[in-house]
Amino acid sequence: MKIRKIIYAKTFDGMPKESDFKIVEEDLGDQLNENEFFYKSLWVSCDPYLRAYAGSYTVGKTCIPGYQLSKVVKSRNAKYPVGSLLVMQSGWRNGGKSDGSDVWYVRNDIPGNVPLSAGFGIFGMTGLTAFYGVDSILKPKAGETIVVSAAAGGIGTVVGQIGKILGCRVIGSCGSEEKIKFVKSIGFDDAFNYKTESVDDALKRLAPNGVDCYFDNVGGDFTFGVLSHMNQRGRVAICGAISLYNAKESDKRVPQLHGLMISKSLLLQGFNTPSDVNPQADKIYATLRKWTEEGKLKQYEYVTQGFDNIPKTFIEMLQGKNIGKTTVKL
Incomplete structure (x- = not known):
């Protein structure tokens, strides 16, 4: 062969x-x-x-x-x-x-x-990662506000759908007007173009009462922008940092990050799909399959x-x- x-x-x-x-x-x-x-x-x-x-x-x-x-x-x-x-x-x-x-x-x-x-x-790494980050780290309550970066991507689209299934207000960040229209069409409450509007301006407009949960796919400047709008005891699931993967220099703003975490009593937790998610894979898959069969979740x-x-x-x-x-x- x-x-x-x-x-x-x-x-x-x-x-x-x-x-x-x-x-x-x-x-x-x-x-x-x-x-x-x-x-x-x-x-x-x-x-x-x-x-x-x-x-x-x-x-x-x-x-x-x-x-x-x-x-x-x-x-x-x-x-x-x-x-x-x-x-x-x-x-x-x-x-x-x-x-x-x-x-x-x-x-x-x-x-x-x-x-x-x-x-x-939705039944593999993408869906399992999205579900674990929302269910095990963000633990959102109905009515809370979730911000999702890279909202039109594979994981972002699933996170947004799960957030709506759980009764949350979901705001997405995208890189084009086409993507904003797309995420709104699949259930996001609102979205903004990070290339034409600053994170600060967008969240003042779309989340005037602050952000409870943030699903982070991009890292870098965007993440620092969201953290400044987090409510007390907000939760952040750190899934990826695509904005930094091609960078030739590392981000050295750890002291600034520590200040935000302390002042707002934030929980920031990274996770790894194989080691963290796989032990729960069968249980998660059963839920994702049920939602898919009910028409609540789409690929x-x-x-x-x-x-x-x-x-x-x-x-x-x-x-x-x-x-x-x-x-x-x-």
Whole structure:
């Protein structure tokens, strides 16, 4: 079995370029050992965290460690028979051989009212991350105000929908008027364009009584702007910092952050999806599936096609050209 995979070819210097990636072939042979299986990749996910951890990649060797939705095509593993749909973190590749160690979830029961790519969207890392951040860290009460940065992205769209299901007022931050219209169309109470209006002005206008919860996907100046509008004992779920991933200098404003946390008695908590979320994955998945079947939660995605287009799609996502979860159909 011959497959193609995308490796890290050159160290990123700021925003990645297509030339920083390389497609290579790998021959896996035709034989399976006991408990191994061959799989075919159906969908590949492009996520901001892949840029954040680029410093740990080995140039010329590391296969970009993105998520896939794959189908088992040949198996000697009873746990993963032929036809199984698997969410895997085995890298950007169009197929492979596995012993199951890179399998995150089995998703054979994806409801018919969502695309298969929901397996790594609302029913995968995206949905699980959004739910955990809201339910376990923000713990919002009905009537409270939630601000969501990168609101039109994969995680932001799910956080906003969950906030509305829980009876909260949800305000989104977006980078274009098109995205503002989009998030309002999926239930956000309001939104603003951070490129044309300052965070301070926007929240004075949209959240005059302050912000109770903030789901942070961007970090940097934006986050400091929101923190100054937090109410006493506000809660912040720190999920990502996409505004800093391509920066060449680190942010050194820790003393300012400490001052805001102390004066407002804020809770700021970061979390890691594999270690924090996976122990609760089955319980979370059951809730997400129920809401989806009831029509309360939907998968929104930015889809491109073709294995060769993965690097380009990844870069477009980092540039903010996507709406919803960024996926590539193979």
